[in-house]
Structure formats: C-alpha cells, structure tokens
Amino acid sequence: MGNVRLENLTKRYEDTTAVDGVDLEIEDGEFVTLVGPSGCGKSTTLEMIAGLTIPSDGTVSIASRDVTTLPPKDRGIAMVFQNIALFPHMDVDDNVSFGLRLRDFDDDEIDRRVEEALEIVQMDGMGDRMPDELSGGQRQRIAIARAIVREPEVFLMDEPLANLDAALRVHMRTELQRLHRELATTIVYVTHDQEEAMTMSNRLAVMNGGQVQQFADPMTCYAEPDNEFVAGFIGSPSMNFFEGAVTAEGVETAYFDVPFDPDEVGVERAREVTLGIRPEDVARSDSTENLTDPTEPVEATVDVVEPVGDEVFVYLLLDDQGGRDASEGELLMSAPPGPALTDDVEGERFRIRMDRARVHLFDADTGDAIVHGIAEGPSHEAGAREVESD
Amino acid sequence: MATDASGPYERWVEGAIRNPQKVYRAMFVVAAIFFLVTTLFPLYWLVVLALTPQEAISNVGLLPNGFNPGAFVTVFQTVPFHWYVFNSFVLGLLTTVVVLFLASLAGYVFGRLEFPGRTPLMLLLLAVSYFPPAAFLLPLFRLFTANVTFLTLPGGNAVTSPMLFNTPGALVLPYSALFLPLSIFILTTFYGQIPDGLEKAARVEGTTRLGALFRVIMPLSAPGVATAGVLTFIAVYNEFFFGYLMTDGQAQHWAPVVWGILHFQGQYGSLYNLMAAASIIGVLPVAIIVVVAQEKIVSGLTAGALKE
Numbered sequence: 016m017g018n019v020r021l022e023n024l025t026k027r028y029e030d031t032t033a034v035d036g037v038d039l040e041i042e043d044g045e046f047v048t049l050v051g052p053s054g055c056g057k058s059t060t061l062e063m064i065a066g067l068t069i070p071s072d073g074t075v076s077i078a079s080r081d082v083t084t085l086p087p088k089d090r091g092i093a094m095v096f097q098n099i100a101l102f103p104h105m106d107v108d109d110n111v112s113f114g115l116r117l118r119d120f121d122d123d124e125i126d127r128r129v130e131e132a133l134e135i136v137q138m139d140g141m142g143d144r145m146p147d148e149l150s151g152g153q154r155q156r157i158a159i160a161r162a163i164v165r166e167p168e169v170f171l172m173d174e175p176l177a178n179l180d181a182a183l184r185v186h187m188r189t190e191l192q193r194l195h196r197e198l199a200t201t202i203v204y205v206t207h208d209q210e211e212a213m214t215m216s217n218r219l220a221v222m223n224g225g226q227v228q229q230f231a232d233p234m235t236c237y238a239e240p241d242n243e244f245v246a247g248f249i250g251s252p253s254m255n256f257f258e259g260a261v262t263a264e265g266v267e268t269a270y271f272d273v274p275f276d277p278d279e280v281g282v283e284r285a286r287e288v289t290l291g292i293r294p295e296d297v298a299r300s301d302s303t304e305n306l307t308d309p310t311e312p313v314e315a316t317v318d319v320v321e322p323v324g325d326e327v328f329v330y331l332l333l334d335d336q337g338g339r340d341a342s343e344g345e346l347l348m349s350a351p352p353g354p355a356l357t358d359d360v361e362g363e364r365f366r367i368r369m370d371r372a373r374v375h376l377f378d379a380d381t382g383d384a385i386v387h388g389i390a391e392g393p394s395h396e397a398g399a400r401e402v403e404s405d
Numbered sequence: 406m407a408t409d410a411s412g413p414y415e416r417w418v419e420g421a422i423r424n425p426q427k428v429y430r431a432m433f434v435v436a437a438i439f440f441l442v443t444t445l446f447p448l449y450w451l452v453v454l455a456l457t458p459q460e461a462i463s464n465v466g467l468l469p470n471g472f473n474p475g476a477f478v479t480v481f482q483t484v485p486f487h488w489y490v491f492n493s494f495v496l497g498l499l500t501t502v503v504v505l506f507l508a509s510l511a512g513y514v515f516g517r518l519e520f521p522g523r524t525p526l527m528l529l530l531l532a533v534s535y536f537p538p539a540a541f542l543l544p545l546f547r548l549f550t551a552n553v554t555f556l557t558l559p560g561g562n563a564v565t566s567p568m569l570f571n572t573p574g575a576l577v578l579p580y581s582a583l584f585l586p587l588s589i590f591i592l593t594t595f596y597g598q599i600p601d602g603l604e605k606a607a608r609v610e611g612t613t614r615l616g617a618l619f620r621v622i623m624p625l626s627a628p629g630v631a632t633a634g635v636l637t638f639i640a641v642y643n644e645f646f647f648g649y650l651m652t653d654g655q656a657q658h659w660a661p662v663v664w665g666i667l668h669f670q671g672q673y674g675s676l677y678n679l680m681a682a683a684s685i686i687g688v689l690p691v692a693i694i695v696v697v698a699q700e701k702i703v704s705g706l707t708a709g710a711l712k713e
Binding site: 062065066067086087088092093094096097098099100101102103104113114117118161165171 | 602605607609610611616621624625
C-alpha cells in the first residue's frame with residue numbers, strides 16, 4: 016500500500032539546515048500537502064521522498080519499505096514538476112511512455128496504458144504532438160499522464176500549478192482532486208499557496224524553518240493552529256496579532272483588554288502572550304450576529320476600506336492606550352458588504368467587538384498555542400479548547 | 406573646408422568623418438579580402454599545380470602550364486591513397502567516439518554537479534590542454550613500442566607496455582587525450598544549460614544519472630555534441646605530428662592521409678603535381694563535412710534556448 020513514512024528526516028547543507036528532523040506518517044490514498052513559505056524545506060522534503068536528494072539523516076519508507084538508499088527509479092513513485100519538465104525532443108506518446116519503455120513493457124501494453132492515461136487527462140488523440148505545440152495547461156496534463164501511466168504507489172507533485180495562469184490553476188485544482196478520487200493513490204503535494212493547500216488536501220503539513228509546525232486536516236489547522244506561525248500562515252487575510260500579558264482580569268494589550276478569569280480558562284497569570292484574532296471574528300458592535308461571544312466594544316478609526324466582492328476588508332487603527340508606536344495598533348476586520356461600508360467611511364470612528372470564543376492565545380516567547388477561544392466555566396457553550404501541553 | 410579643388414580622396418575622407426560607418430565597412434572589406442586571399446589562394450595554387458603536367462612544373466604562373474586532370478586518377482594508381490584517406494577517417498571516427506563519450510561524462514560532472522575543487526580541476530584541464538604535444542611524444546613513443554617495463558616477474562619475465570606502434574591504438578589514445586579538453590569545455594557549457602527538472606524527471610521516470618545523461622541531456626545538447634564531434638574529427642583528420650611518428654607510413658599500418666601525400670616525395674624527386682592533387686583530394690572530405698555540419702550547427706544554435 017502506498018503509505019509514506021518519514022522519520023527524523025534531515026538535510027543539512029554546508030552552512031544551513033534545510034530540513035530539520037521531519038516526522039510524517041502519510042496514510043495510503045491520502046492527499047497530503049506540504050505547505051509553507053519559500054525556503055521552508057518543503058521541496059527538499061519532497062525531493063528526499065523522491066530520492067533526488069540524499070538525506071543527511073533519517074529514513075524514508077514508501078509502501079512500508081525502507082527506500083532511503085534506493086535511487087528514484089526503484090521507489091515506486093512518479094513526480095510532477097513545477098516547470099512541467101516534458102522532454103522537448105520527444106512527442107507526447109514518447110514522453111508518456113518513457114518510463115514504461117525503460118521498464119521493458121511490451122508494445123501492446125505500452126500502447127494500451129498510454130491511451131488510457133491520455134484519456135484520463137482528456138488529451139486523447141494528441142499523442143503525436145510535440146511539447147512545444149501544446150499550451151501550458153495541456154503540457155501539465157501530459158506531465159500528469161506521464162506520472163499516472165506507470166501506476167505508482169505515490170504521486171509527488173512539486174508546485175505543479177505554480178506556472179499556470181490564475182483561471183487555469185483553479186480549474187486544474189479541481190481536475191487534480193477528481194484525479195485523486197478516481198485513482199485513490201497517495202498524493203504528496205507541495206505548494207506555497209495556503210488556499211491551494213486548504214482546498215485540495217486531506218491533511219496539511221505546515222512547514223517553517225525546516226520543521227513541520229502542524230500536521231492536521233485543513234480545518235483544524237485553521238481553527239486550532241498549534242502555534243503562531245500556523246495561525247498567521249493559514250487563512251487569508253492573515254490573523255491579527257497583538258502582544259499582551261495575562262493579568263488577574265484577563266489579557267491586557269496596548270489597545271484593548273479581553274477580560275476573563277485566568278484560573279477558569281486555565282492560563283497562568285503574569286505571562287507574556289500574543290493574542291490572535293481572525294478578521295472574520297471581528298465585527299461592528301451593532302452587527303454581532305456572527306459572533307458567538309462578543310467582547311466589550313473597542314473604539315477604532317477606519318483607515319482603509321477594501322471591497323473584494325463577497326466581503327469587505329476594513330483596516331482599523333486602534334486607539335493607542337499604552338503610548339506605543341501608533342502603527343502597531345492595526346486591526347483587520349472582514350465584514351459582509353453593505354451600504355454602510357464604502358470608501359466614504361474612511362476616517363470615521365467605529366465601535367467593534369471581537370468573538371471571545373475565537374480569540375487565540377500564544378506564548379509570546381515560543382509562539383506555541385495556549386488556548387483557542389476564551390470561555391469561563393462550564394456554562395459557556397463555546398467551550399475553550401485548551402491546548403494539550405506536551 | 407570642402408572646396409571644388411579637393412580631390413576624390415579628400416572628399417572620401419571628409420565623408421568618412423561625417424559618417425564613420427563608411428570607414429567600418431571599408432575596414433571590413435579589407436580584412437575580409439585579406440582573409441580570403443590568405444586562406445583561399447593556397448588552395449587555388451594547389452589546383453594550378455595539380456593540373457600542370459609533371460614535365461612543365463617549373464616556372465608556374467597563376468594559370469597552369471597545360472591541362473592534366475589525369476593527375477587526380479594517377480594519385481590512386483601510384484600509391485593506395487584511398488587507403489590513407491580511409492585510415493584517417495577511421496582514426497577520426499574512433500577518436501571522436503572516445504572523446505564524445507569521455508567528454509560527456511566530464512561535461513556532466515563539470516556542468517551539472519557542485520563539488521569542491523571544480524574550478525581548480527577545470528583550470529588544470531585548461532592548463533594541460535595548452536601543453537605542446539611534442540612534450541608527450543618521447544614518453545608515449547617508448548610506451549607504445551613496448552619499451553616501458555612495468556614490473557619484472559620472479560621468473561625473469563617482464564610485464565611491459567603493449568606494442569601499439571603501427572596500430573590505431575598508438576594514434577587514437579594520444580589524439581583522444583589531446584582533443585578531450587576542448588570537447589569537455591564545449592559540452593560542459595551545453596550540459597550545464599539543460600534545465601534541472603528534465604534530468605530529475607528522467608531519473609524519477611526510471612533512468613540512472615548516466616541514463617538521463619545519454620537519453621535526455623545529450624540529445625537535447627545535439628548542437629553542442631555535433632560541434633565537439635566535428636571539431637574533434639577535423640582535428641584528428643588533419644593531425645600530422647603523431648600520425649607521422651607513430652606509424653611507419655604503410656597504408657596497411659594505419660598511416661594517415663599525410664603519409665600518403667608524403668609518399669609522392671621520392672628519394673630522387675618529388676611528384677609535386679601528384680602531391681597537390683592528393684592534397685586536394687585529402688581536403689575535400691573535411692571541406693564537405695564543414696559545409697554540411699556548419700549549417701546544422703548554426704541552425705541548432707539559432708533554434709534558441711531550450712523550453713521545458
């Protein structure tokens with residue numbers, strides 16, 4: 016079965032560590048995305064799974080078989096590359112059948128499989144075209160056909176959609192999901208696009224600094240990020256963060272307070288924390304129907320209003336209460352569009368509330384999540400989802 | 406300044422000052438004519454000599470003293486000249502194959518891999534390629550004539566170097582070594598430009614690194630491989646120094662084309678018209694290759710950068 020297991024996978028270069036002790040267990044048939052900013056080690060990790068890069072440390076197992084020292088061709092994998100990488104001197108048929116011909120399949124079998132693969136990617140009848148006669152999307156389909164024709168245990172995809180234009184990218188995204196459903200083969204997918212990662216995968220491995228920050232399904236990564244990095248990386252627009260401290264009355268930041276009883280929520284007092292709140296969990300104080308547990312209103316000045324169609328991004332400047340640099344008090348609110356939210360309100364004063372049930376607290380030093388959602392006592396419906404400490 | 410009294414030269418100079426392009430064009434024409442005369446006139450002179458009958462060979466002017474195209478046939482009757490041409494061809498092809506294979510491996514390593522000492526090694530290669538071939542001759546001659554003893558066995562028998570004199574080995578080995586650096590440089594550049602993704606794709610699809618080199622990188626570098634191959638072949642075909650010294654000059658002993666030409670030079674006289682005819686015949690194959698291959702190479706180069 017096409018499961019993939021990485022144990023303490025590490026890649027060190029002379030002066031840097033690109034991948035730092037990655038442990039992952041990918042189930043058979045799962046669509047897992049390695050996602051993170053550029054330079055986070057996701058592509059290096061994929062190349063180590065493929066065998067194109069030799070790990071400095073750790074092991075790679077594919078289909079319950081240790082393949083750490085095997086060359087790429089013997090690992091039962093197929094790969095789709097960002098730059099598509101069709102062989103320019105071969106026509107479509109030869110490109111797709113390249114791997115089969117190297118493995119000495121007989122001609123009838125090759126023809127049958129190539130035809131089948133081209134049908135799956137809806138490119139049948141294009142067998143004698145050369146790659147430079149195809150459009151970008153067609154080339155990407157051929158690259159996928161070349162990968163599926165060998166019926167590998169695992170597909171590896173390294174930003175396969177990055178070079179396509181926006182419309183085609185969204186289209187190919189659904190195509191890939193359909194393909195995954197049809198083939199039910201394990202896919203390990205690499206992207207820096209968190210939206211792509213969220214929409215396509217069963218599970219995300221959010222990476223930063225060569226380490227896996229969180230390995231969970233997309234909604235968990237979104238709603239209960241393990242640390243500040245995941246919270247900021249997943250979700251668009253990004254989460255708002257404020258530095259603050261836990262006192263006997265709750266969390267105090269330079270701009271507002273979120274009162275609660277630290278003992279009941281389970282947070283130590285006198286602790287430096289970072290408070291995180293997503294733009295969609297902020298609302299004007301007169302339209303809080305989407306908030307489960309609104310906080311006391313806070314005054315803010317509207318800086319910029321950005322309508323994007325189905326929602327409006329409102330950049331607010333919170334009143335400085337702590338005498339710090341004013342630019343730090345920026346809060347992004349995402350609200351449903353309405354006649355009250357146009358460019359005209361820029362400069363006006365808003366009263367806003369946040370959803371206490373959706374406030375995240377992170378350790379100010381380590382960035383680790385302390386609590387997701389603040390709720391005191393058992394009477395609250397939105398129970399605080401306390402983070403298990405290791 | 407321009408007065409009616411100025412002559413044509415002065416007017417030309419004045420025009421040239423106003424329009425420097427005119428001077429560049431004139432300089433180009435002069436240089437081109439110089440180049441054409443120095444390269445083509447010797448060839449023309451060979452034709453004149455070849456067509457002049459043997460008895461009228463003194464005081465030859467710009468036109469042949471008579472007309473004797475039969476010399477081009479006599480060449481093959483006096484000496485088995487076609488065998489010498491054949492020998493040079495085989496030596497050229499063998500060397501080209503060896504050089505392309507070895508230079509491909511080296512070009513792959515230098516062009517596509519990062520490793521400590523790459524630049525120093527490349528410079529060393531460059532330095533070695535500038536050594537005068539004559540410096541290698543004496544040791545190589547001793548080596549190829551079984552005069553170097555590697556070790557003496559207990560029974561008194563000695564293990565010596567092989568006797569390669571008068572075989573293709575005595576020529577192909579030094580030729581390959583001599584012309585290898587140039588091909589390595591050419592192929593390093595070409596192989597270095599093939600996108601990484603293509604090699605990775607080939608390796609994932611089922612080739613080894615070497616397989617990717619010969620199935621993907623080399624075919625995609627066809628213009629570079631052709632250039633390296635043609636240059637090597639021509640260099641070997643034209644080579645004289647080793648070709649003269651590593652054989653005894655017999656056609657059946659792999660003597661190259663230059664030996665064939667020298668055979669028209671006897672102890673008591675030189676058949677200059679036949680030497681000229683043989684030279685022309687000897688040059689023809691290379692000239693044809695250059696014309697044909699050049700078109701291919703140029704078209705390959707202008708096909709533009711590789712798209713993945």
